[in-house]
Amino acid sequence: MPGSLDGTETPEGFKSGFACFVGRPNAGKSTLTNALVGTKIAIASAKPQTTRHAIRGIVNRPDAQLVLIDTPGLHRPRTLLGERLNDVVRATWSEVDTVGVCLPADQKIGPGDTYLVGELAKLPRVPALVAVATKSDLVGPTRMAQHLMAIQALEETLGITWTHIVPVSSVTDDQLDVLADTLVSLLPDGPPLYPGGEVTDEPEETLVAELIRESVLETVRDELPHSITVAIEEMGLREGRPADKPLLDVYASMIVERDSQKGIIIGHRGERLRDIGEKSRRQIEALLGTPVYLDLRIKVLKEWQRNPKHLNRLGF
Ligand SMILES: Nc1nc2c(ncn2[C@@H]2O[C@H](COP(=O)(O)OP(=O)(O)OP(=O)(O)O)[C@@H](O)[C@H]2O)c(=O)[nH]1
Numbered sequence: 001m002p003g004s005l006d007g008t009e010t011p012e013g014f015k016s017g018f019a020c021f022v023g024r025p026n027a028g029k030s031t032l033t034n035a036l037v038g039t040k041i042a043i044a045s046a047k048p049q050t051t052r053h054a055i056r057g058i059v060n061r062p063d064a065q066l067v068l069i070d071t072p073g074l075h076r077p078r079t080l081l082g083e084r085l086n087d088v089v090r091a092t093w094s095e096v097d098t099v100g101v102c103l104p105a106d107q108k109i110g111p112g113d114t115y116l117v118g119e120l121a122k123l124p125r126v127p128a129l130v131a132v133a134t135k136s137d138l139v140g141p142t143r144m145a146q147h148l149m150a151i152q153a154l155e156e157t158l159g160i161t162w163t164h165i166v167p168v169s170s171v172t173d174d175q176l177d178v179l180a181d182t183l184v185s186l187l188p189d190g191p192p193l194y195p196g197g198e199v200t201d202e203p204e205e206t207l208v209a210e211l212i213r214e215s216v217l218e219t220v221r222d223e224l225p226h227s228i229t230v231a232i233e234e235m236g237l238r239e240g241r242p243a244d245k246p247l248l249d250v251y252a253s254m255i256v257e258r259d260s261q262k263g264i265i266i267g268h269r270g271e272r273l274r275d276i277g278e279k280s281r282r283q284i285e286a287l288l289g290t291p292v293y294l295d296l297r298i299k300v301l302k303e304w305q306r307n308p309k310h311l312n313r314l315g316f
Pocket of ligand 1: 023024025026027028029030031032134135136137138168169170171172
């Protein structure tokens, strides 16, 4: 008996399953996820390694439901955080039906890419691999042809098989439909895994923390390395408000490693901190559709990336 979506029967031949995009930092994974899902969920930014959580977007079509998981990048592990992230990545890879390996067309295939694909090849159960030549708008046909040949050549050097190789651009919407069809074709038959129009099953607190982190990175640009994380201390609707005038209280901490970084975030006379707070608040309101009171603080947790106690508290 097929499952039902909004009370209607699942059509014959309906497909559903999971996919994730992998690739070096800045390969265009988040942008591609957003372009396919059509809602901003994963966090895209010009800075590498902004995606730390497995954020899912759902592509709902009349013939299929494709659940996209946005994993953090695989690192050559140097810190405990790096190792934990790699475990998360491998666990995700083992659960999906297909992995889209994003190889940006404006960059030569490098050691980072071969390392990544090599790691995929080592999994006990290798998912269907689709090579996605991202950012096709940035190159001409000659460069694209070279790139596609280099991608093809990985089959022999790494002992893998691409089920498909698809060039796409998330910016000009080039071939996104082809990619969606390709990924859907690799899913098993089955009813929708998530009924209704949900686009994410990530807890709201995680999304809110990611939005704040994005605002910080946008505001401080190149002055702050990636040693910042955001923790939601408390989040809830304020009691005693009339039902038509809800207010969401959010108490959040931005966690940095050094006092000097705290100064960078605060800025001259606290201007930056105010900017970050304002930007974050507007984004959270847009995401959740509720007015927000945001209490944003900065904490210095020395060397949090290396300390297991801190990592556990932060959910890594
Ligand atoms: N021209 C062009 N730029 C793109 C395209 N896709 C992504 N970008 C840009 O490339 C940069 C990185 O994109 P992201 O989607 O954040 O990359 P990512 O792979 O998720 O990056 P990490 O989170 O660091 O792993 C951003 O500045 C995007 O705007 C594309 O199709 N064309």
